[in-house]
Amino acid sequence: MALESLLGLETILVLLFTYALYNVIDRTLMSPLRSVPGPWYCAISAIFYKRHTKKGTQLEWIQGLHEIYGPVVRIAPRTVNVCDVDAAYIIHSSHKFVKGQSYAAFNFTGVPNIFSTSDPDVAKTRRKLVLPMFTRSAINEMDEMVMLAGIRPLLLLLEKRAESGSTADLYKLFHYMTFNVIGDIVFGRNFGLLKDGTSSDNMITWMNGMRILHARVCAQRTGVQLYAICMLTSSITRPDACSWSASKQAIRIRRSTENPRADSLQRYLTAMEEEKVERMTDAEIAGDMLMQLSAGSGTTAKCLTWTIYLLSRTPDVRARLLQELQEAVPDNGTEIRHAMVRDLPYLNAVIDESLRVYPVGSGGAPRVVPKGGVELCGKYVPGGTTVLARQYLINHSKEIWKDPATFRPERWLTQDSVHLEKMRRAFFPFSMGVRACVGRELAKMEIRVVVATLVRRFNIEVLPENDMTPICSVTVLPRGGSLVSRLTKRTE
Numbered sequence: 001m002a003l004e005s006l007l008g009l010e011t012i013l014v015l016l017f018t019y020a021l022y023n024v025i026d027r028t029l030m031s032p033l034r035s036v037p038g039p040w041y042c043a044i045s046a047i048f049y050k051r052h053t054k055k056g057t058q059l060e061w062i063q064g065l066h067e068i069y070g071p072v073v074r075i076a077p078r079t080v081n082v083c084d085v086d087a088a089y090i091i092h093s094s095h096k097f098v099k100g101q102s103y104a105a106f107n108f109t110g111v112p113n114i115f116s117t118s119d120p121d122v123a124k125t126r127r128k129l130v131l132p133m134f135t136r137s138a139i140n141e142m143d144e145m146v147m148l149a150g151i152r153p154l155l156l157l158l159e160k161r162a163e164s165g166s167t168a169d170l171y172k173l174f175h176y177m178t179f180n181v182i183g184d185i186v187f188g189r190n191f192g193l194l195k196d197g198t199s200s201d202n203m204i205t206w207m208n209g210m211r212i213l214h215a216r217v218c219a220q221r222t223g224v225q226l227y228a229i230c231m232l233t234s235s236i237t238r239p240d241a242c243s244w245s246a247s248k249q250a251i252r253i254r255r256s257t258e259n260p261r262a263d264s265l266q267r268y269l270t271a272m273e274e275e276k277v278e279r280m281t282d283a284e285i286a287g288d289m290l291m292q293l294s295a296g297s298g299t300t301a302k303c304l305t306w307t308i309y310l311l312s313r314t315p316d317v318r319a320r321l322l323q324e325l326q327e328a329v330p331d332n333g334t335e336i337r338h339a340m341v342r343d344l345p346y347l348n349a350v351i352d353e354s355l356r357v358y359p360v361g362s363g364g365a366p367r368v369v370p371k372g373g374v375e376l377c378g379k380y381v382p383g384g385t386t387v388l389a390r391q392y393l394i395n396h397s398k399e400i401w402k403d404p405a406t407f408r409p410e411r412w413l414t415q416d417s418v419h420l421e422k423m424r425r426a427f428f429p430f431s432m433g434v435r436a437c438v439g440r441e442l443a444k445m446e447i448r449v450v451v452a453t454l455v456r457r458f459n460i461e462v463l464p465e466n467d468m469t470p471i472c473s474v475t476v477l478p479r480g481g482s483l484v485s486r487l488t489k490r491t492e
């Protein structure tokens, strides 16, 4: 009888209740994070954070929490978000705060790459190899390759659409263009995606590989472990395998080529020799190559999408930009090259302002607090806690920016040098410090030339059918996933 009651439903309920109570006390009253403010339910469970992450609404949700609780908020039992520039510098400027476990989702070839590694030594070595790929001088030398693979075919296609009066989904075409560019300079193969807006070179398989990556990252972030089981099926892993074998093939071909051209892949292989990095496997090299494709395509394409969208909503800004471009490139038929527009102040202000309003790389950048903990904005955050200093939230902080939601490029041209310095310090859309973006110069080059060319050559009407509500996944993107527009050629 006694045994029966011991194993009975009541006992199980009591045990469950005790366990739940223990967890609640452990995560609230006993937790070393107890002094960090935040809603009580976030201290107990990560489910609320995960739900918003899954829906893509975490940025506005966390923004709301900061308005209530201040610059440091506990958003999950072991996760803290900070909306403070000094705290962001503490987190990102040294290798002490390593990347968290969630980055393992980017291990395309089964081993860590430049982006996913949490080992500071590996990160330092890989950055030494990758940085020469995208320096200013490297970009200048690759100018013609970028034009040939991406920008010229895009322009040709858009001119055809303008002539025929049909619409163009710029969101899709910008992705094709950025894929083409990385394909050419990193893999030595032109995907030819913009020939007729469709795929050659088995592009659909490549794209699927990227989509799978995206799903894998989301699954990891939202805790859907079941996804891992699906990943075991060969039909799903095939595109990954395809991208990997294509990368290995590119390395093999390059190594047997006698006079290779000076592209990104070649700069990487040369840096390997110069740095005497001998023990890297093909999987590691292929991982770094695929990382460029993943990090360098969607981000740039989305920044282009947001910039064209924002310009379509602000005729005054568009008119001022056009005037600057007409002065810089008087003949409408001239092909715009990077050197012609690189230093145009208003064009650069437009791009910076677009990256301020929609910092596309603001998906997270979580870091782990080192042993011994850290003080952020006067709050002690213990070692092992995941911390995030999201650029989107800092970019929309009323303490730094006047009318933060308004797209106003003029703010970057202010004569108030103190205020300008404050804005510049708070502005890090390419991240900052030891793990900052290595592809920034390439991205800026593509964005400058494409925005300048499109605004100089066309009148662009963005159709109202596009759902441009920003959502946050790995990047900040429009919910509708399109920018269907009608282009007409400008005559002067």
Ligand code: HEM
Pocket: 114, 115, 116, 123, 127, 130, 182, 291, 292, 293, 295, 296, 297, 299, 300, 303, 359, 360, 361, 362, 364, 365, 366, 429, 430, 431, 434, 435, 436, 437, 438, 439, 440, 442, 443
């Ligand atoms: C508008 C375009 C771009 C934006 C906004 C952007 C933004 C960022 C951000 C915020 C990070 C830090 C992410 C983190 O720590 O989790 C990052 C890292 C990185 N980006 Fe970019 N990126 C852009 C374009 C590119 C391009 C064109 C490439 C290369 C082709 C590239 C390659 C990388 C790599 C390899 C890293 C990892 C660096 C490291 O961990 O050491 N990105 N980027």
